[in-house]
Amino acid sequence: MKKTLYLLALLILLGTAAFAQKKSKKDYLVTISTNQGTIRLVLFEDTPKHRENFLKLVKHKFYDGTTFHRVINDFMIQGGDPNTKDEDPNNDGAGDPGYTVPAEILPHHKHIYGALAAARMGDNMNPKRESSGSQFYLVENHEGVPFLDKQYTVYGQVIDGLSVIDKIAEAPKDYRDRPTTDIKMTVTAKKMPKKKITKLYGYRYE
Numbered sequence: 639m640k641k642t643l644y645l646l647a648l649l650i651l652l653g654t655a656a657f658a659q660k661k662s663k664k665d666y667l668v669t670i671s672t673n674q675g676t677i678r679l680v681l682f683e684d685t686p687k688h689r690e691n692f693l694k695l696v697k698h699k700f701y702d703g704t705t706f707h708r709v710i711n712d713f714m715i716q717g718g719d720p721n722t723k724d725e726d727p728n729n730d731g732a733g734d735p736g737y738t739v740p741a742e743i744l745p746h747h748k749h750i751y752g753a754l755a756a757a758r759m760g761d762n763m764n765p766k767r768e769s770s771g772s773q774f775y776l777v778e779n780h781e782g783v784p785f786l787d788k789q790y791t792v793y794g795q796v797i798d799g800l801s802v803i804d805k806i807a808e809a810p811k812d813y814r815d816r817p818t819t820d821i822k823m824t825v826t827a828k829k830m831p832k833k834k835i836t837k838l839y840g841y842r843y844e
Contacts, residue, residue: 662683662832663831663832663833664829664830664831664832665680665681665683665829665830665832665835665843666680666681666693666827666828666829666830667679667680667827667828667829667830667835668680668681668692668696668794668825668826668827669825669826669827669828670701670799670823670824670825671823671824671825671826672706672802672806672821672822672823672824673821673822674802674805674806674809674821675799675801675802675805676798676799676802677776677796677798677799677802677803678796678797678798678799678839679752679754679794679795679796679797679798680794680795680797680835680841681693681754681793681794682747682792682793682794682795684742684744685742685744685747685791685792685793686742687739687740687742688739688742688756688769688791688793689793689794691739691771692774692793692794693827695735695772695825696825696826696827697827700720700735700772701717701718701772701823701824701825702823702824702825703723703822703823703824704717704718704719704720704722704723704822704823705717705719705722705730705817705820705821705822705823706806706817706821706823707719707722707730707731707816707817708730708731708775708814708815708816709778709806709807709809709811709815709816709817709821710778710807710815711778711807711808712778712779712807713777713778713779713783713807714775714776714777714778714779714783714807715775715776715778715803715806715807716731716757716773716774716775717773717774717775717823718757718770718772718773718774719731719732719733719734719772719773720733720734720735720772721733722820727816730814730816731773731814733772733773734770734771734772734773735771735772736771737771738758738764738768738769738770738771739756739768739769739770739771739791740766740768740769741766741767741768741769741791742791742793743767743788743789743790743791743792744792745787745788747791747792747793748782748784748787748792749777749782749783749784749786749787749790749792750777750782750795751777751778751779751780751781751782751800752776752777752795752796752797752800752803753776753777753782753792753794753795753796754774754775754776754792754793754794754795754796755774755775755776755777755786755790755791755792755793756769756770756773756774756790756791756793757769757770757773757774757775757790758770758790758791767789767790767791769790769791776796776803778803778804778806778807795841797835797839797840797841798838798839806821809821
């Protein structure tokens with residue numbers, strides 16, 4: 639009886655491993671289209687809550703029509719606020735989908751050039767460092783911003799269109815770092831073989 643249970647457990651384990659291996663052969667290529675150009679990125683598999691949430695929002699076209707509402711040259715560009723869809727620029731930066739995402743801060747995911755990370759409220763109001771349900775930023779500093787490491791969840795990486803991030807960061811802006819001309823986005827996600835993503839964009843999976 640014990641031997642039968644052991645074999646059954648082993649078969650289940652092997653089956654799960656095979657499924658995971660098969661599933662991992664493809665990934666989602668995320669495309670952010672703007673009037674300044676196109677940015678393409680991948681989402682990390684070891685930050686599953688952020689990955690699943692981002693893909694869910696993309697599927698429901700949540701980001702379409704939102705803008706990059708805060709841009710700081712040599713630092714980052716921030717977007718994903720649903721408030722940017724309305725006519726009132728004064729509420730930009732305060733919007734969200736009504737929930738937060740638990741932190742998935744991993745030491746090996748750094749704030750390098752082109753890193754995708756989740757915005758959040760400060761530690762005094764948010765000691766668990768939970769992420770905004772939708773707002774994100776892309777690191778524009780070519781040297782990275784290491785002082786943000788282990789402070790915010792990094793959950794993806796731009797693999798094409800880094801120059802577009804630079805262009806957006808250099809856009810004319812007001813005293814709030816909001817571009818004076820809206821930089822709207824449309825975001826899509828397409829599942830494709832990892833080998834094809836590597837071939838097209840040079841990104842290598844670990």
